[in-house]
Amino acid sequence: MSATIEDPWLSFLRDVDRALSRPVVAHCLGGFVLAVLWGLPRPTGDVDFIVVEPPEAASELLDIAGEESELPSRYKLHFHRVAGAEYPEGYLSRLVSITPNGFKRLRLMALEVHDLVLAKLGRNSPRDRSDVEFLAQKRVLDAGVLKERFETELRPYVLNEARTKATLDLWLDEFLLSEG
Numbered sequence: 001m002s003a004t005i006e007d008p009w010l011s012f013l014r015d016v017d018r019a020l021s022r023p024v025v026a027h028c029l030g031g032f033v034l035a036v037l038w039g040l041p042r043p044t045g046d047v048d049f050i051v052v053e054p055p056e057a058a059s060e061l062l063d064i065a066g067e068e069s070e071l072p073s074r075y076k077l078h079f080h081r082v083a084g085a086e087y088p089e090g091y092l093s094r095l096v097s098i099t100p101n102g103f104k105r106l107r108l109m110a111l112e113v114h115d116l117v118l119a120k121l122g123r124n125s126p127r128d129r130s131d132v133e134f135l136a137q138k139r140v141l142d143a144g145v146l147k148e149r150f151e152t153e154l155r156p157y158v159l160n161e162a163r164t165k166a167t168l169d170l171w172l173d174e175f176l177l178s179e180g
Helices: 009-019 031-038 055-065 070-075 113-120 126-138 143-157 161-179
Strands: 024-029 046-053 078-081 106-110
Touching: 009 055, 009 070, 009 106, 024 031, 024 055, 024 113, 031 046, 031 106, 031 113, 031 126, 046 055, 055 070, 055 078, 113 126, 113 143, 126 161, 143 161
Parallel strands: 024 106, 046 078
Antiparallel strands: 024 046
16 A cells, blocks of 8 residues: 555645644544545545644644645645544554655654544444445455454444444445455
8 A cells, every 4th residue: 555645735735844843743534545545536625634743733734724724725625623533542553654755844644444444433424434335345444353443442432332333333234244
């Protein structure tokens, strides 16, 4: 798996990298990650993130590249903090770098594919279901890994355990287990 970031994204991210005053690491998920790592054809206009390191750098990143800032008005692309996302406890050890070569300050780290799917469970929108179906068709998901991480790293922390478990069971049955 290799990350491919093309224009206009690459130019936008270069400008963000140049504008930052210090090193910033963003933990990313969503359509941008799916496009970069897995070739998702659905267009997206944002880089969703759940964490920025150091935490105090989040405001600078959003001032430079948040939806209401100058760069997004030029590129029609922006960074977006995902509030309230539920994701596996151990995701940090599995982050995947998608940082383009030559960047000095901005570092983009993507949730590993199973962690990304588990982070979509709570919302379960039609777009999320479509994304999971896309990944299942790519054959990059392992039902056993999803079940194990859900039980050990996500279930103890979700707000609506019954609903989240039902969504996982539905997705497994519909997209993964039906393949045999």
